[in-house]
Amino acid sequence: MRVALAFAAFLVFLASSVNAYTHPEERRSRVARLIAFRDKYRPVGWGWQYAFRTWNCPTRANNSDSECDPCGREWWGVSNDRIPGEGWVTNIHFSLTGAEGTPPRDLCGFVHAKEWDFKVCNLNGTLPTYLGGDGSCMPLLEEWDFSRNHMEGPIPESVGTIERLVRFKMQGNKLTGPIPANFGDLKALEWIRVFDNKLSGTFGETFKKVNPRMTQLAIGDLYNFAEVSLQNGNITYLPKMCGMIPVGIQFANGYDIGGSPGLGLPCPDEVANGWPNAL
Structure with missing residues (x-):
């Protein structure tokens, strides 16, 4: 297990119970890359300026191990990593900073990253397609959170190849089209949160393979999730989604389908073809 280094709300922090340090390999290359990343994006806009506002050099001697150390002795976030670690x-967190522009591909260099979080920022453009597949970008990624931004376009099929993905959180964007069928192949997936988007379509047979331990589902047409018992079931504001809702989802904590008038009713094509027995 490796200790978490996070781009937190305003600085890069390294968890440590006594003292913090950067792994020797990080010291030689990745610290320089972090500094280069900061210097490249801080001039881009006010959001990035806010994100880096307290990381200045020289860093505080009582909270650093070098003249311009991005790794402090303070940490916030969620991590199961052992402390002090290696x-x-x-963990890459820019949440609540207002960071703007398209998602920065520069972060692909951090191949040990498990969390990539930019929730409630001002990101725009389409979701990157360079995660997953051959594992060249963040091959250990477990959480991808771009919720409450301005992302648009379809969810790329490449997301369904991020083998370790546990939490996919994209609610509150402008995403369109269906959930890719290969999401059913994600054996570690536990959360899908994509409400408050412009999604359409239905879930195909491949979703019968979805992880039965999945605890949060916030989407739409739910036929193939009949065996799942959710802990949280927010599926609001999906006006183009339709279909009946399995009992295991209806009794989830926080169950809400407000703004999704088609959910709980058969889809038009099902009515036209003769409605089968409900789940």
Whole structure:
């Protein structure tokens, strides 16, 4: 297990119960890359300026191990990593900073990253397609959270190849089209949160293979999730989604389908073809 280094709300922090340090390999290359990343994006806009506003050089001697150390002795976030760990960059958080522009591909260099979080920022454009597949970008990624941004376009099929993905959180964007069929192949997936988007379509047979331990589902047409018992079931504001809702989802904590008038009713093509027995 590796200790988490996070781009937190305003600085890069390294968890440590006594003292923090950067892994020797990080010291030689990735610290320089972090500094280069900061210097490249801080001039881009006010959001990035806010994100980096307290990381200045020289860093505080009582909270750093070098003249311009991105790794402090303070940490916030969620991580199961052992402390003090080995000093790899594992958590990238710019949430609530207002960071703007398209998602920065520069972060692909941090191959130990488990979390990539930019929730409630000002990101725009389409979702990157360079995660997953051959594992060249963040091959250990477990959480991808771009919720409450301005992302648009379809959810790329490449997301369904991020083998370790546990939490996919994209609610509150402008995403269109269906959930890719290969999401059913994600054996570690536990959360899908994509409400408050412009999604359409239905879930095909491949979703019968979805992880039965999945605990949060916030989407739409739910036929193939009949065996799932959710802990949280928010499926609001999906006006183009339709179909009946399995009992295991209806009794989830926080169950809400407000703004999704087609959910709980058969889809038009099902009515036209003769409605079968409900789940």
